[in-house]
Amino acid sequence: xxxxxxxxxxxxxxxxxxxxxxxxxxxxxxxxxxxxxxxxxxxxxxxxxxxxxxxxxxxxxxxxxxxxxxxxxxxxxxxxxxxxxxxxxxxxxxxxxxxxxxxxxxxxxxxxxxxxxxxxxxxxxxxxxxxxxxxxxxxxxxxxxxxxxxxxxxxxxxxxxxxxxxxxxxxxxxxxxxxxxxxxxxxxxxxxxxxxxxxxxxxxxxxxxxxxxxxxxxxxxxxxx
Ligand code: GLN
Numbered sequence: 063x064x065x066x067x068x069x070x071x072x073x074x075x076x077x078x079x080x081x082x083x084x085x086x087x088x089x090x091x092x093x094x095x096x097x098x099x100x101x102x103x104x105x106x107x108x109x110x111x112x113x114x115x116x117x118x119x120x121x122x123x124x125x126x127x128x129x130x131x132x133x134x135x136x137x138x139x140x141x142x143x144x145x146x147x148x149x150x151x152x153x154x155x156x157x158x159x160x161x162x163x164x165x166x167x168x169x170x171x172x173x174x175x176x177x178x179x180x181x182x183x184x185x186x187x188x189x190x191x192x193x194x195x196x197x198x199x200x201x202x203x204x205x206x207x208x209x210x211x212x213x214x215x216x217x218x219x220x221x222x223x224x225x226x227x228x229x230x231x232x233x234x235x236x237x238x239x240x241x242x243x244x245x246x247x248x249x250x251x252x253x254x255x256x257x258x259x260x261x262x263x264x265x266x267x268x269x270x271x272x273x274x275x276x277x278x279x280x281x282x283x284x285x286x287x
Contacts, residue, residue, distance in 0.1 A: 064102035064283045067092035071117040073109020073142060077268035078276075085276040087283075095126040103136035103259075103283040106143030108214065108266055111175070112155045112163045114142055124166060131168035136259035138279040139169075144262035145217050148173040152220055169260045170223025177218040177251070177264075178232075178239055184214045187238040189265075191230045191254060196287040197277050210272055211253070211265035213239070218264055219252035230254035230263070259283075 063086050068078045070091035079089045082105065090097070092104065104127070106114070118124040131137060131147075139147040147169040154162040155175070178185070190206035200207065209230065222228060231250040232239045239247060253264035254275075259282055267275040281287030 063088050064280060065090060065100060066280070066283070067097065067101040067104045069093075069104060069106050069114070069118075069123075069143075071121065072113045073107040074266065074268065075107050077266075078105045078107050078140075081268040081273060081276045082280070085273050085280050087276075087280050093121060093123070095121075095123045098123070098126060098130060101135075103138070103279065105279075106137060106139040106146050107268075108141030108143060111142040111145040111165075112157070114146060115163050115165065116157070118166075119164070124164070128166050128168070131166060131260070134259050136261075136279070136283045137168070138261040138276075140263050140266055140268065141214065141216055144219075144264055145173050145175060147171075147260055147262050148219075149223075151175060169255065169257055169262055170226055171219045171255055171262070172221040173217040174220050175217050176215050177220075178213055179215050184212070185238045186210065186212045187232065187236055189230045189232065189253070191274075193227070193229050193256065193287070194274050194278060196281060197274060200274070207274070209267065209274065210270050211263075211267070212269050213253075213265050216253070216264040219255055222252065222255060223257075226255050226257045228252050228254070229256055256282075
C-alpha cells in the first residue's frame with residue numbers, strides 16, 4: 063500500500079493519519095524536506111495556513127515541496143491545506159513585518175480565506191460530490207454521492223483555471239451555510255477541486271469518519287482515478 067505523509071507542523075494531523083489508514087494507506091509524519099523522498103503522496107492538514115506557511119519556510123520544506131508538486135507529486139489539502147495549494151489568495155494575511163502569507167501553489171485556483179466565516183464560523187452540511195464512482199466500493203453508475211462535510215473557518219474557491227475540475231459546491235440557498243439569521247448565500251460556492259494529482263477540499267472529511275475523500279486520494283496516488 064502507498065506511503066502517505068501528513069505534514070505535521072501544525073493543525074489537525076492525527077485525524078488525517080486515522081482517515082488515511084482506514085482508507086488503506088501506510089502513513090508517516092513529515093516535518094523535514096529529506097522525509098519527502100520516501101513518500102507516494104502528502105496530506106496538508108487543516109489548521110492555520112499562515113502558521114503552516116511560516117513553519118514550512120523555516121524548516122526549509124516549502125521550496126523542495128513546491129518543486130515536487132511541479133513534477134506531479136500527489137498532494138491533498140483540506141481547509142488550510144487547500145489555501146496552501148492555491149496559486150492565489152484574495153485576502154492574504156500580513157505578518158508583523160507586513161509580508162503577505164505565501165502558498166506552495168500548483169493548483170490553479172483563487173481562494174478566499176475564512177469565506178463562510180463572514181456569515182458563520184462553522185457549519186455542517188451534506189453535499190453532492192463528483193468523482194467517487196471510480197472507488198472500488200462505489201457504484202460505477204453514480205454520478206455524484208452525498209458527502210457529509212464539516213466547515214471550520216473554511217475558505218471557498220473563488221475562481222478555477224481551465225485545468226481544474228470542480229468536485230463539490232455548497233449550493234445556493236444552503237441554509238446550513240447561511241447566516242445565523244438564516245439567510246443563505248445566493249450563489250453556489252466551490253468547496254472541492256482536483257487538478258492532476260492535486261486534490262483540495264474546503265471542508266474536513268477527516269473529522270467525521272468520512273473515508274471516501276481519502277480513498278479517492280489513494281486512488282489518485284495509485285493512478286486509478
Ligand atoms: N482559516 C484557516 C486559515 O486561513 C483555515 C481553517 C481550517 O483549516 N480549519 O488557514
